[in-house]
Amino acid sequence: MTAIVAASPARPTLVRAVCVREWREALSNKLLVGMTLLPPVVILATGVLAVAAAAINPPSEHDVQALYAAAPAAAGLDPKEAVQGFIATYFLILFMLIPTVVPLTMAIYSVIGEKSARTLEPLLATPVGVGDLLFAKSLASTVPSVLVTWIAYAIYLGSVIALGSRAAQNAVTAPRWILAIVVMVPLLTLLSVNLGILISTRVNDVRVAQQIGGLVVVPVVALGIAQVTGRVVLDNGAFLQMSAFLIVVDVAVFWLAKVAFQRENILVRWR
Amino acid sequence: MKTVLRTDKLTKRFGELVAVDRIDLEVCEGEVFGFLGPNGAGKTTTLRLLCALIGPTSGSAEVAGFRLGRDDPKIRASVGILTEQPGLYERQSAWENLVFYATLYGLTTAEAGSQAERYLRLMGLWERRTEPVATFSRGMKQKMAIARAALHEPRLLFLDEPTTGLDPDAAKTVREFIVQLRGEGRTVFLCTHNLDEADRLCDRIAFFRRNVIRIADPDELRAELYGRATEIRLMPAPRPEDLARVRAVPGVREARFENGSIVVASADPLHTNPLLIRALVEGGAQIAFVTERKAHLEDVYLKIVEPIE
Numbered sequence: 360m361t362a363i364v365a366a367s368p369a370r371p372t373l374v375r376a377v378c379v380r381e382w383r384e385a386l387s388n389k390l391l392v393g394m395t396l397l398p399p400v401v402i403l404a405t406g407v408l409a410v411a412a413a414a415i416n417p418p419s420e421h422d423v424q425a426l427y428a429a430a431p432a433a434a435g436l437d438p439k440e441a442v443q444g445f446i447a448t449y450f451l452i453l454f455m456l457i458p459t460v461v462p463l464t465m466a467i468y469s470v471i472g473e474k475s476a477r478t479l480e481p482l483l484a485t486p487v488g489v490g491d492l493l494f495a496k497s498l499a500s501t502v503p504s505v506l507v508t509w510i511a512y513a514i515y516l517g518s519v520i521a522l523g524s525r526a527a528q529n530a531v532t533a534p535r536w537i538l539a540i541v542v543m544v545p546l547l548t549l550l551s552v553n554l555g556i557l558i559s560t561r562v563n564d565v566r567v568a569q570q571i572g573g574l575v576v577v578p579v580v581a582l583g584i585a586q587v588t589g590r591v592v593l594d595n596g597a598f599l600q601m602s603a604f605l606i607v608v609d610v611a612v613f614w615l616a617k618v619a620f621q622r623e624n625i626l627v628r629w630r
Numbered sequence: 631m632k633t634v635l636r637t638d639k640l641t642k643r644f645g646e647l648v649a650v651d652r653i654d655l656e657v658c659e660g661e662v663f664g665f666l667g668p669n670g671a672g673k674t675t676t677l678r679l680l681c682a683l684i685g686p687t688s689g690s691a692e693v694a695g696f697r698l699g700r701d702d703p704k705i706r707a708s709v710g711i712l713t714e715q716p717g718l719y720e721r722q723s724a725w726e727n728l729v730f731y732a733t734l735y736g737l738t739t740a741e742a743g744s745q746a747e748r749y750l751r752l753m754g755l756w757e758r759r760t761e762p763v764a765t766f767s768r769g770m771k772q773k774m775a776i777a778r779a780a781l782h783e784p785r786l787l788f789l790d791e792p793t794t795g796l797d798p799d800a801a802k803t804v805r806e807f808i809v810q811l812r813g814e815g816r817t818v819f820l821c822t823h824n825l826d827e828a829d830r831l832c833d834r835i836a837f838f839r840r841n842v843i844r845i846a847d848p849d850e851l852r853a854e855l856y857g858r859a860t861e862i863r864l865m866p867a868p869r870p871e872d873l874a875r876v877r878a879v880p881g882v883r884e885a886r887f888e889n890g891s892i893v894v895a896s897a898d899p900l901h902t903n904p905l906l907i908r909a910l911v912e913g914g915a916q917i918a919f920v921t922e923r924k925a926h927l928e929d930v931y932l933k934i935v936e937p938i939e
């Protein structure tokens with residue numbers, strides 16, 4: 360028999376092992392796969408359909424007036440262009456729901472799943488650090504969520520370029536949207552993941568955790584509505600500021616999750 | 631003998647409740663150390679303390695040569711624990727479960743594979759290695775959990791009620807595994823409610839209820855509490871004068887008839903029994919069998935440990 364010497368594994372090895380295990384587990388859970396993929400598929404499909412419909416049916420005068428009233432920012436544009444641009448922008452805001460909803464579900468399942476299967480105790484008995492474990496778990500939920508959002512955006516982008524008007528194309532390829540997708544999506548995802556983990560430490564029911572976590576969606580939607588109706592103008596500078604703000608919130612929430620994710624707390628207080 | 635585990639007034643409180651109260655333990659390398667106590671005695675809590683899963687409220691301990699609270703990751707790397715619940719990833723196969731844990735214990739990919747194979751074969755689960763653990767019976771899951779505890783070849787293993795809920799066949803596999811571990815010079819800290827099992831497997835037994843009440847080897851305990859009894863079966867059945875003769879032998883504490891035998895309690899049977907037999911034979915009795923009568927550990931347990939109120 361070879362001499363086995365047990366020790367803490369290297370961090371990349373640990374992260375890889377945890378991610379592979381979580382992904383295998385997630386993929387074998389049809390309910391989870393369904394719940395994760397449903398929002399992006401619905402948003403993407405309606406988004407593409409809406410742009411396509413606007414391209415085929417020119418808007419009525421009534422619709423255009425309603426648009427001008429609702430979104431002062433669109434005033435003065437060619438009506439057809441304006442409607443398509445409006446729709447494209449509106450759906451991009453809906454896209455920001457994907458990085459809040461998808462990772463939340465994954466993170467909640469990842470923690471509550473381990474809680475109810477009582478797998479945490481043997482896991483914590485290994486020589487790995489809990490901080491590393493938490494990091495690996497967040498990454499396991501973050502990476503697929505970001506990828507899903509990016510892929511959905513890429514498909515949307517392709518569809519708008521193929522079907523939409525100039526204004527719609529300009530809207531979806533505007534630097535601030537590229538910035539949002541590249542920078543803010545991962546930041547929002549990290550936020551939901553750690554919030555999901557945090558909530559899951561206190562709650563034992565996946566659905567309850569999802570409802571509480573669903574509250575993160577509210578500020579995103581509020582911001583989106585305000586933006587579309589022209590109340591808040593998110594220029595590139597404001598986007599950068601928001602990203603900076605998100606980074607601060609991300610760090611804070613990760614820190615909170617880390618505080619909750621202590622070996623003894625998990626074994627003694629999590630019920 | 632080398633000590634692998636030593637505690638000094640180790641204490642754990644949960645708020646007001648004192649779950650483990652100033653325990654002093656010393657466990658030697660290579661022994662199977664039984665830990666017996668009623669439900670709620672604090673056995674699982676003690677195990678968690680010793681595996682550096684929770685921190686003590688006060689007191690200290692040294693486990694596998696490392697100081698608790700200072701070298702916790704090293705302690706976790708050097709010990710193995712079978713937790714009260716198997717806690718396996720049910721959607722993953724037996725193989726995937728073990729390889730995952732082997733990786734977390736720092737084994738290389740090659741080592742992880744060979745160790746997973748070794749223990750799956752040892753536990754008789756090799757044929758089912760690709761099936762999800764969810765399809766396993768309770769006994770198979772327990773065997774998986776034991777395999778996981780031993781994967782990284784720890785010198786010291788903590789087993790929390792390893793045979794609870796297992797059928798006799800599975801329980802036997804587990805007991806044989808414990809004997810094998812001991813044969814390899816490893817130390818086993820065994821929490822159990824199964825007194826018969828403790829009797830058969832353990833070198834020493836600690837009776838425990840928040841703190842350690844008694845530690846001794848099983849034979850010693852029985853002898854001390856009940857003396858040692860010898861059963862002498864006569865053919866034909868014993869007569870009153872046989873009993874009188876037995877009672878007259880020096881060192882005999884008590885003698886009585888029981889189902890056609892004479893049962894004799896003496897302080898030092900090794901010395902008394904030959905005299906006893908000679909007296910009977912000289913008196914014309916026909917001796918068919920002479921057997922040692924052991925008290926059941928259960929009697930000893932009930933006498934030492936009162937239930938938690």
Ligand SMILES: Nc1ncnc2c1ncn2[C@@H]1O[C@H](COP(=O)(O)OP(=O)(O)OP(=O)(O)O)[C@@H](O)[C@H]1O
Pocket residue numbers: 626627628644647649667668669670671672673674675676
């Ligand atoms: N996380 C906790 N919070 C509060 N009290 C706890 C906690 N864990 C254990 N206890 C208490 O500590 C005492 C010892 O519990 P423990 O689980 O260690 O007993 P045990 O000897 O393993 O019992 P059993 O034979 O039933 O497994 C019990 O009174 C229990 O209620």
Ligand SMILES: [Mg+2]
Pocket residue numbers: 673674675714790
């Ligand atoms: Mg217990």
